[in-house]
Amino acid sequence: MSHKQVSYTLDSTLETVNNAEETASRMAAEAGFGDEDVMKISMAVREAAVNAVLHGNAYDPGKKVTLAFERTSDDLVITIRDQGKGLDPSKIPDPLAPENLLKTSGRGIFIIRSFMDEVEINPSQTGTEIKLVKHVHG
Amino acid sequence: MSMKSSTRQVDGVTIVDLSGRITLGEGSVMLRDQVRDLLSKGQKKILLNLGDVNYIDSSGIGELVSAFTTVKNQGGELKLLNLTKKVHDLLQITKLYTVFDVKDDEAGAVKSFS
Numbered sequence: 001m002s003h004k005q006v007s008y009t010l011d012s013t014l015e016t017v018n019n020a021e022e023t024a025s026r027m028a029a030e031a032g033f034g035d036e037d038v039m040k041i042s043m044a045v046r047e048a049a050v051n052a053v054l055h056g057n058a059y060d061p062g063k064k065v066t067l068a069f070e071r072t073s074d075d076l077v078i079t080i081r082d083q084g085k086g087l088d089p090s091k092i093p094d095p096l097a098p099e100n101l102l103k104t105s106g107r108g109i110f111i112i113r114s115f116m117d118e119v120e121i122n123p124s125q126t127g128t129e130i131k132l133v134k135h136v137h138g
Numbered sequence: 139m140s141m142k143s144s145t146r147q148v149d150g151v152t153i154v155d156l157s158g159r160i161t162l163g164e165g166s167v168m169l170r171d172q173v174r175d176l177l178s179k180g181q182k183k184i185l186l187n188l189g190d191v192n193y194i195d196s197s198g199i200g201e202l203v204s205a206f207t208t209v210k211n212q213g214g215e216l217k218l219l220n221l222t223k224k225v226h227d228l229l230q231i232t233k234l235y236t237v238f239d240v241k242d243d244e245a246g247a248v249k250s251f252s
Contacts, residue, residue, distance in 0.1 A: 108196045
């Protein structure tokens with residue numbers, strides 16, 4: 001399998017979230033993942049894009065989202081970067097805790113971690129980068 | 139495919155037939171508005187038929203939870219019918235499957251309302 005890298009800089013809009021999901025679905029299918037993994041990957045990317053657009057950049061038209069895909073023989077690596085204040089992963093409440101179960105938000109990161117093999121969240125003062133990895137051979 | 143919904147009445151229960159995607163934006167807002175509209179008309183026995191909902195994201199799940207608690211807080215009941223595998227699996231991993239009353243048979247679901 002050849003090494004492929006592609007990167008996009010997008011506006012902080014709902015359209016970007018939809019585009020990110022569609023692109024992830026296409027890239028995952030091209031990488032040879034089965035239907036279920038394609039769904040998981042595209043959903044994880046969608047959730048990361050929602051976090052970037054809605055929570056990171058707060059739909060600010062002056063802030064961008066960067067979406068990058070890297071395909072190697074072993075992995076599909078997807079990186080989403082926003083220009084917000086930086087997300088502190090230690091402050092994300094556990095959505096499975098009884099006191100949080102009926103909350104109407106807060107499940108995005110959990111879904112991402114459930115569906116991807118590796119997840120790295122790297123906050124900084126200039127934004128948050130989230131790196132999602134799915135191994136080609138499981 | 140964006141979300142579509144229609145309603146029908148069966149034995150005092152309002153069945154909301156949903157199709158498409160319940161996601162951040164149009165889908166989740168439509169669900170929220172639909173439930174609020176039903177409650178404003180005094181229709182508090184609500185069965186959401188998700189048989190044709192092929193995709194839901196965490197925002198959509200949040201709207202389901204919001205609908206559930208809003209209806210419950212107003213003395214009503216909201217139940218789910220015909221989950222697709224995708225929606226079923228998501229509700230399971232988020233531990234919401236046991237929070238909602240999930241049915242796979244419409245007639246039985248209608249009878250189960252108080």
